[in-house]
Amino acid sequence: RSGKNGYAYYSSEVENSTAKRLDIENNMRQAISNEINEFVVFYQPVVNVNTQMCTSCEALVRWDSKALGFMGPGEFIPLAEYLGLITSIGDYVLEEACRRCKIWNDNGHPDFYINVNLSVVQLLQKDVVENIKRILDKTGVNPKNIVLEITESFAINDMQRVMEIITGLKKLGPRIALDDFGTGYSSLNYIKQLPLDIIKVDKTFIDDIVEDDYAQAFVKLIVDLSKTIGTKIVVEGVEHKEQFELLKSLGVDYIQGYYFGKPVPANIFEEKNLEGRLG
Numbered sequence: 001r002s003g004k005n006g007y008a009y010y011s012s013e014v015e016n017s018t019a020k021r022l023d024i025e026n027n028m029r030q031a032i033s034n035e036i037n038e039f040v041v042f043y044q045p046v047v048n049v050n051t052q053m054c055t056s057c058e059a060l061v062r063w064d065s066k067a068l069g070f071m072g073p074g075e076f077i078p079l080a081e082y083l084g085l086i087t088s089i090g091d092y093v094l095e096e097a098c099r100r101c102k103i104w105n106d107n108g109h110p111d112f113y114i115n116v117n118l119s120v121v122q123l124l125q126k127d128v129v130e131n132i133k134r135i136l137d138k139t140g141v142n143p144k145n146i147v148l149e150i151t152e153s154f155a156i157n158d159m160q161r162v163m164e165i166i167t168g169l170k171k172l173g174p175r176i177a178l179d180d181f182g183t184g185y186s187s188l189n190y191i192k193q194l195p196l197d198i199i200k201v202d203k204t205f206i207d208d209i210v211e212d213d214y215a216q217a218f219v220k221l222i223v224d225l226s227k228t229i230g231t232k233i234v235v236e237g238v239e240h241k242e243q244f245e246l247l248k249s250l251g252v253d254y255i256q257g258y259y260f261g262k263p264v265p266a267n268i269f270e271e272k273n274l275e276g277r278l279g
């Protein structure tokens with residue numbers, strides 16, 4: 001209705017985005033198949049609230065593409081999931097993180113541990129448990145020092161299958177964290193049923209926690225619940241001292257956020273964060 005020009009404009013927009021998507025797809029297939037790996041793992045500190053020591057970190061993937069430039073996971077993970085390429089990328093990240101963890105554990109930090117994200121698509125692969133076992137074995141990492149992060153969207157799948165997979169993964173030794181807590185569906189129900197070790201509270205609850213009574217009450221509720229069921233709480237997205245102080249007063253165990261450090265390459269992490277006192 002807005003006339004010929006309007007339509008032409010719209011259609012070229014769509015074509016552009018399709019062409020761009022295809023370009024990313026082709027480059028992603030190459031980046032995975034090539035000898036030269038363009039995926040890079042960054043590490044973000046997780047800090048013990050009481051000691052302010054960095055006791056662990058989260059492995060976060062980036063894509064340093066020759067053709068497309070440097071990309072954060074938000075720019076390519078959804079497409080990688082859609083194309084079924086996420087398992088290759090996820091396997092790479094897990095293997096990198098396991099190797100890194102073993103190096104740090106062997107060099108004076110025996111209890112340091114690393115959190116790794118698992119996509120729902122990856123978790124629903126038929127051989128996911130065998131595959132992760134193969135990676136843990138191959139790298140020789142102590143599996144107790146690996147935390148596998150799953151999201152609530154995984155938990156909404158067939159509960160019996162979900163339990164089977166999580167139980168299978170736990171038998172290998174790693175701990176399990178429920179990521180992005182509070183953003184999904186009927187979360188409390190899953191918390192009760194799943195054998196979780198850690199709950200990660202999403203950044204959206206933290207952004208205005210200093211002013212928002214509801215967000216404070218939510219975090220307090222999760223802290224109390226976690227004490228009852230014996231899980232640890234990690235709060236994500238803490239950027240300011242006021243947020244840190246408030247979360248500390250609410251009894252939160254661990255904090256991950258720019259206030260203590262952004263995700264950085266392994267060498268920088270080792271230099272600045274690894275088991276250091278931050279903040």
Ligand code: C2E
Pocket residue numbers: 044059060061072073074077086089090093117118119179180236237238239256257258259263
């Ligand atoms: P996530 O698992 O919830 O990871 C936390 C995200 O929050 C990271 O973004 C981190 O950089 C960001 N963040 C942490 N603290 C702060 C803060 O104080 N302020 C702000 N503004 N951001 C903060 P990133 O690295 O861009 O990762 C985004 C998402 O991509 C991750 O969210 C995760 O869902 C996904 N992702 C990253 N790496 C992997 C991977 O290896 N495999 C899979 N399947 N997903 C991954």
Ligand code: CA
Pocket residue numbers: 058117149179
């Ligand atoms: Ca995560």
Ligand code: CA
Pocket residue numbers: 179180200202236
């Ligand atoms: Ca998260």
Ligand code: CA
Pocket residue numbers: 180
């Ligand atoms: Ca997230």
